[in-house]
Amino acid sequence: MAMFCCEQQGKEVGEAIINADPPLQEDSAKNDVDEAVAKGASPELMALAEEEPEEDAPAPQKEEAPTKPKPAMASTWKLFSMMNCTEALVLLVGTLGAIGNGVSQPLLCIVFGDLIDSMGTNTVPVFGSMTEAEVQAMLDQGMTGMMEEMQRLCVTMCLVGVGCTFAATLQGACFKVFSEMQTRKFRMVYFDIVLHQDVSWFDLKEVAALPAEINDDLDKIGDAFGDKFGNGIQAGSAFIAGFACAFGMGWLVALVMCAILPFMGVGAAIMGKAVQEIQLESQSWYAKASAVVEECLYAMRTVVAFGGERRELKKFGDALVQTRRGGVRNGFKVGAGMGYTMMVVFFGYGLAFYFGMTLKYNNQINPATGQEWRPGNIMAIFFCIFIGSFMIGNLDPSIKAMMSARMAAGRFFKVKDNKPEVQCIGNDTRQDLKSITKFELKDVVFYYPARPEVKILNGLSMSITRGQKVAVVGESGSGKSTVMALLERFYDPNTGTVLVNGQDMKTFKTTALRRCIGYVGQEPVLFASSIKHNIMQGCPEASKEDFVQACADAQLGFVDNLPEKYNTFVGAGGGQLSGGQKQRIAIARALLKKASFLFLDEATSALDNTSEKMIQQTIDSISSKSDNGMGIVSIAHRLSTVRNADLIYVLNRGSLVEHGNHATLMEKKGAYYALVATQESSQKAEEAEVVTTEHSSVMLARQLSGHSAESETKRQAREQKEEEERTKQINKQYQVPMGRLLSYNKPEWPFFVPAILGALVDGAAMPLCTVALVGSMKAFYKTDKEEMRSDLEFMSLLFVIIGLSCLLGSTISHGCFAILGEAMTQRLRVNILTTMFRQEVGFHDNPENTPGMLSKALELWAFRVSTLCKSIQAKAAALSSMLVGLTLAFAYCWQMALIMLGSIPIMIVANAIQMLVLLGATKNENEDLTMAQQIVTDSVMNARTVQA
Template identity: 35%
Template sequence: MGEETMRDRGDSNEEAEGSEKKGAGATKVPFFSMFRYAERGDLALMAVGTVAAMVNGMSDPLMTVVFSTVIESFGAGDNSTVLQRVSKDVMYYIYLGIGSAVASFLQVLCWTLAGERQAIRIRSLYLEAVLKQDVSFFDVEMTTGEAISRMSVDTVLVQDALGEKVGKYAQLLTTCVGCFAIGFIRGWMLALVMLACIPPNILSFAIVARFRAQISARRQASYGEAGNVVEQTIGAIRTVVSFNGEKRAIALYKTLTKRAYKATVLEGAVTGLGTGGIFSVFFCSYSLAFWYGAKLIIDKGYTGGQVINVVFAILMGSMAIGTASPSISAIAEGQSAAHRLFETINRKSKIDITNTSGIVLDDIKGNVELNNVFFRYPARPEQLILNGLSLQVASGTTMAIVGESGSGKSTIISLVERFYDPEAGDVLIDGINIKTMKLQWIRGMISLVSQEPLLFMTSIKDNITYGKEDATLEEIKRAAELANAANFIEKLPNAYETMVGQNGAQLSGGQKQRIAIARAILKNPRVLLLDEATSALDVESERVVQEALNRIMVGITTLIVAHRLSTVRNADCIAVVHQGKVVERGKR
């Protein structure tokens, strides 16, 4: 698009700092809202996985009971009796091992499958949501690099939070509850004293979890900006190389990743201190527990096995809280990532390509009219681009739009294509406001050829058929002939199956432009929009491309944005645009 559509990005470091602040204050979705896209099969998997996690979680509390029984057996009777009792008691370990193996298998399998299925669904919904957004969304709210980063990074975080980490958390929660229950049943006095060790544990965990969630959001924001730098640099590698911009790109990337690195180091320090504090509390708890347990054996008739059972049950329950920290942190990160993804998924586009409502005609003649149109770009709301512009293009005629840079020429093309809607005024085709027409249908009637056409990294044939998916080979060749591209295509080793490279790098500018024209022709449009389609070409390439354009413009309503006289020479009418208005109009 023209110069009017460019975003004013400002200094790169300021942009990165702004994103970092934005990430630091990122909000989260409620836990159960993360599962909003779960289907019945996912719910069944999660139910089985939860039951298995609870069974698996009870293995540790039951192990403390078996352990205390074995301890009691060591001091009971003579040697032969001890061996018999211990042999009988240790069988319970085998039973627990078998049950834990089966439960652990079902827990991990079911939750991993459920998380993967939902993550795939979220990825698809996110891509669909991004593709149906209006162009202003990419001007203001999200860059392509951010969209790709969220697709590759945030979906992984959500998948982790929806999958095994939830099963692990359910397991550890069951372990905690089961251990506390057994501890109080076996010796409530000792268990009650040991509860004094729990608040410091929980406090350490809560502080760690909170700081990790905040630091993670900042780290992901930095990685998103870094991914944006890589996407822009590699996507424009020829420009970067020609201006010796490699060092600048590397420096900016290092700056952003350094911020992510600092956030990761800080997260590691917080986690390390928190984990150290938790284990410090554990060992102090051992000291208190065994000292008080000895007093209870003397004063209250507790047994050694009973004391061991209570101590290990309470401490194991406390340890389960600390062990759950990585799972809770992963879930918290997933909630933050889900908020970013769901915000885009739930965003209602002002210009929605998936909207099936609207007028659909049998055909259109191609009369184009802009009536008293006012427009500002969302990225620059302070600058009025079109100021009451009115323009009429009769069916089958060619209108050339000329004017100085920034006058609003390319904006007219964008409004006719309905990339944007005007603030005021109407854009009409055959006297009907295009807002009332079915968007996908009306865009099917319009073809756009830009100054720098984008070719996809596939074959020439696939690039041409992008304009019409069900096109036959004869139609493709016919379009290539009309675009004056058939001769050079057939001379290539693989003809129409020749790969064009990234952004068409294997072809010259004129060849790319002619393929883009063939793609536009294949749609059989009623309205053709040419946004400085030959301005970047050399004289010979311009002559060839212009011949192709002159051939296809016959009988098609055509709007040409141009600077060169050779481009507008064959136009039926020329309109001069100045400061957002048509100031002069006349025939050639």
């Protein structure tokens, strides 16, 4: 029976489900509506800068915001729709293994029942006329028959065990491989379709939280395809086989036991619905906290420089409060649901034994076999129903994982099925484009999709020819950046047309169009990799000669002075480089494309005077090469940078007010003249302020870069020593005292007492159940029917008491440990983020400490350490179960108990090997996933640059 008691496992709580449409992101912006939206600002901030639309050109009517729909759930068939023939074969083999593994358990129940009958049916009646020798001979004969039958049954049981081992091996291996294959496919497709969405799609998303949501969805899909899927098939097959065997051996007793199933189903349904609702809220709240972390880590230097650590930590802590509350409610409800389920099962045991007693008491015949009811027969039916009903509970983690995966897949297919108007996913049948000779805008009217009530461009018309140096100027809010966004085809105009080479831009492939355009934004976007890798992103297939030429044209001479040259790691967002250096790398990346046009979106506005002059010299050097044939389109706030432009367009509130070169426009003394005069009048005051600002900026830059340089020098000088120290620190981390971890729960220490007591009661339930089982079996062999009836009535009452105790213990233990675990998780996450803030700048320049990796680590580290509370609950329950079980075992038969103890080392070694394999695989997976997460984070956060 100990074998059957080992079937008890903790039911896992399903993964959290995130909302499909997160709230809009809040960014800081300095410019107005058009520039803010073109650079990815949120609609909330755009509202601060918006201007009233003109009365003669009413904006389209704003639709009322619809009620936020619940996340769509994909069908199970659609979840598996990306499976190919090889993956289907792996799934089929794994499914057969899982079915075999599940069916083997009811078969063992049948053999176990036969063992009971073999021990009880070989007794010999003794008559008064028989001599002692005759009685002994008959006893020996009966014993011999019993031993032969038991040997046969033992061999049968061993064969079933070998088959179970083979089936379990197939199950585990195949579902692991299937999960890896499917998750990799989903990950690649998800990444691809997200990057191919229109820029307007990103405008309506909280981009900072999007990478974490994508990764969470993929984790849920992988979780559903892996072990939990196999365990679900195993549990389902065991459930079907168990009930089939039970009804085959005796449908009358089996039917009575089925009376408990509706009660179990109601409890599971209520618990599942409650947990799902809490998970939706909890994951939504943590998505907000994750967005705060992403923003902080990407702007680490800015946060530290302005002393904003406390403010960001408070914002992060506030976002975690709701997550903590949802987790606590989740713990209590799950504990109550699990306790209720086991209580109903125990009630069913009592009912089955009581009904079996009435059958035997009344000498009724088993209608399924035509023979009298035997104790072994009743016990086999009981255990088959026991396993079948228990497997209903084991289905819970698999069902929750599948439901979570379907929710995640619903979001995946929602994005996949979304057909971008600008981008093209799949085979693009539009015209190809080798080069661009001319851009034209004709009567263009444009509203940003995120703010359709604000008109940005109002009947704008202009033309740009290749080989020209064109500048677009105007006050903030005039629509300068929007013009460039339309030329890049980040958006399509609401009315009017954008022509390329005299044809509508929409007739050309978007990728081909952007391949002809080099783009450099106000804030240069660099990825967390080497300088060479960042430049090669402009044209991965470029030759070495083209690479060298682009670097020379962009004046990247400073790279030769770096220790690693072009292999120098630039850090997250290029944090290890100055603004001018980053901008020149971005220009080199754009030049490597050998594009027809180079777009410069205020490429020098965010730089100091020295860096601005250097970048302007680089731009002038590029434009002065007559054989280049490249057109340069500049959006400029500082008019001093556009004096040499061949053509200047002046915009005001989305309309073209005048155009010409610098001299012509100055002679007109119109809008351009007024802009120049305004800037020149304040130039002296600005210069004085710039001198002071430059001095402060240089000192701050030197201080920050000094830390980075110092860290790099130390790493190079003491590389071996630091590696040894790092190894020691890693080893030390694995030896953290338990008291230090539990100190994070100091305010909640009073909850440890009821939590431990509840776990002890919960753990003792199964060993105490064996007392009732043994008592019931002994009662069945008694010849005195009244004594049998009295004993079985008492045992049935004992089952009821055990069930109630299990309900109480499970609710208290899971609820209290949820309080402890959620409190520890919240404090750990805040403390880890605090520690990240306290690190020197060189720490964040390390390739292993990019924002994406640190954000993922922040999520995983705290969660894994917080599982300490769950492990304490599991250990307390296991300790209680072991102590109570050993006490009862030695009390009944110490010889048999010692024999069974001899098998414990074998099970320990087997479990240790299994854990080592799983931990090794998990470590490798985590390292690979962390790198992949960083790539996703960089790409999604800078989707506009990636698409350009």
